[in-house]
Amino acid sequence: MISGLIMDIMGLHRFAFHSQVGYTWVILAFVHLVFNWGKVKAYWRHRFRLHPHQDLPTPPKQLQQLEHTQKSDRRSLFFSLLAMAGGFILGRLLPTGQTVDFSSQKTDGGMFYHQWSKLGYPQALRAILNWGEQPARYKTYGDARQIELPDPKGYQGLSLESAIATRRSQRDYLNAPLSLVDLSRLLHLACGITHAPGELRAAPSAGALYPLEVYPVVHRVEGLQSGIYHYAIQQHKLELLQPGDFRAAVVTAGLGQNFLGQASVCFVISGIFQRTRWKYHERTYRYVLMEAGHMGQNLYLGATSLGLGACAIGAFLDDALNHLLGLDGQKEAALYLITVGRVETG
Numbered sequence: 312m313i314s315g316l317i318m319d320i321m322g323l324h325r326f327a328f329h330s331q332v333g334y335t336w337v338i339l340a341f342v343h344l345v346f347n348w349g350k351v352k353a354y355w356r357h358r359f360r361l362h363p364h365q366d367l368p369t370p371p372k373q374l375q376q377l378e379h380t381q382k383s384d385r386r387s388l389f390f391s392l393l394a395m396a397g398g399f400i401l402g403r404l405l406p407t408g409q410t411v412d413f414s415s416q417k418t419d420g421g422m423f424y425h426q427w428s429k430l431g432y433p434q435a436l437r438a439i440l441n442w443g444e445q446p447a448r449y450k451t452y453g454d455a456r457q458i459e460l461p462d463p464k465g466y467q468g469l470s471l472e473s474a475i476a477t478r479r480s481q482r483d484y485l486n487a488p489l490s491l492v493d494l495s496r497l498l499h500l501a502c503g504i505t506h507a508p509g510e511l512r513a514a515p516s517a518g519a520l521y522p523l524e525v526y527p528v529v530h531r532v533e534g535l536q537s538g539i540y541h542y543a544i545q546q547h548k549l550e551l552l553q554p555g556d557f558r559a560a561v562v563t564a565g566l567g568q569n570f571l572g573q574a575s576v577c578f579v580i581s582g583i584f585q586r587t588r589w590k591y592h593e594r595t596y597r598y599v600l601m602e603a604g605h606m607g608q609n610l611y612l613g614a615t616s617l618g619l620g621a622c623a624i625g626a627f628l629d630d631a632l633n634h635l636l637g638l639d640g641q642k643e644a645a646l647y648l649i650t651v652g653r654v655e656t657g
């Protein structure tokens with residue numbers, strides 16, 4: 312009964328595979344019962360016969376023991392039946408919440424996930440599952456070439472109000488490089504450490520667990536070799552993962568959207584899910600995507616404030632982009648892309 316309730320609360324029966332496994336077990340149990348029916352009958356006849364040895368003189372001690380066993384057998388049977396009935400009635404009575412009908416054309420995995428990850432008191436039971444250990448807070452590529460970035464602070468850009476008012480998704484970039492200091496500022500505004508105690512960052516993060524990483528794919532930045540970099544947040548440094556011209560590769564991964572190759576930098580935001588998952592369990596995917604949105608907006612407004620153009624890209628080939636960055640796509644996956652480049656001002 313308890314395992315049934317836990318399965319119900321976790322919504323496992325909504326997966327066709329789990330239901331099929333359940334039915335398979337019921338069928339197997341039934342077949343087993345049919346093939347052993349003779350033995351089962353003999354066993355119960357033997358167990359529930361009140362006076363099995365009426366004709367034989369039974370020693371009083373053995374008789375007492377036999378009666379005791381028979382009583383406890385009847386009690387176990389009674390409680391098993393009671394538990395089955397209880398489980399059945401509870402299953403019928405308990406509100407099941409909003410379920411997702413997978414047979415309907417109007418539903419998808421996202422809808423199921425949204426329903427499944429809703430917070431509620433019964434869901435607290437899921438916390439008993441083992442959601443794994445907390446991984447390291449920072450990712451660094453120890454063997455990669457480290458590139459110092461200029462101090463990102465102390466510039467006067469557009470006011471926040473003007474940046475919000477004038478921000479547009481810009482896809483027509485000039486063939487002019489970004490300065491290294493602007494790249495440094497953009498990274499700092501996206502996710503740099505802004506509050507030393509607790510190492511809190513520019514973008515908010517659920518539980519200050521910071522699941523996101525940033526990989527600038529550099530096409531045109533003054534004084535910086537083209538290639539794929541990783542932003543080492545704690546040191547405010549770049550780590551060169553692969554030098555080279557990745558314009559064509561990024562355009563291919565971005566479903567042929569040519570402006571990905573014309574921008575100065577494509578910022579790929581990825582998520583390391585376990586950083587949030589060990590604490591926030593099934594809410595993780597929601598939080599990680601929300602945080603990618605925060606970081607994306609920081610980049611948009613930062614770029615606008617610096618007089619640059621930015622554009623978000625959600626349409627990309629996940630496997631191709633993950634492969635390009637050397638991510639497994641499971642523990643860590645690319646989530647969002649933001650292009651930044653010089654644009655006509657006026």
Ligand SMILES: Cc1cc2nc3c(=O)[nH]c(=O)nc-3n(C[C@H](O)[C@H](O)[C@H](O)COP(=O)(O)O)c2cc1C
Nearest residue numbers: 478479480481482568607622623624625626627647
């Ligand atoms: C989650 C998300 C995904 C997007 N994906 C793309 C994309 O793949 N390609 C593109 O050209 N623009 C993309 N955009 C930009 C939108 O087209 C743009 O924000 C929208 O047209 C509104 O224009 P505005 O940003 O100038 O206000 C995306 C925006 C968001 C928020």
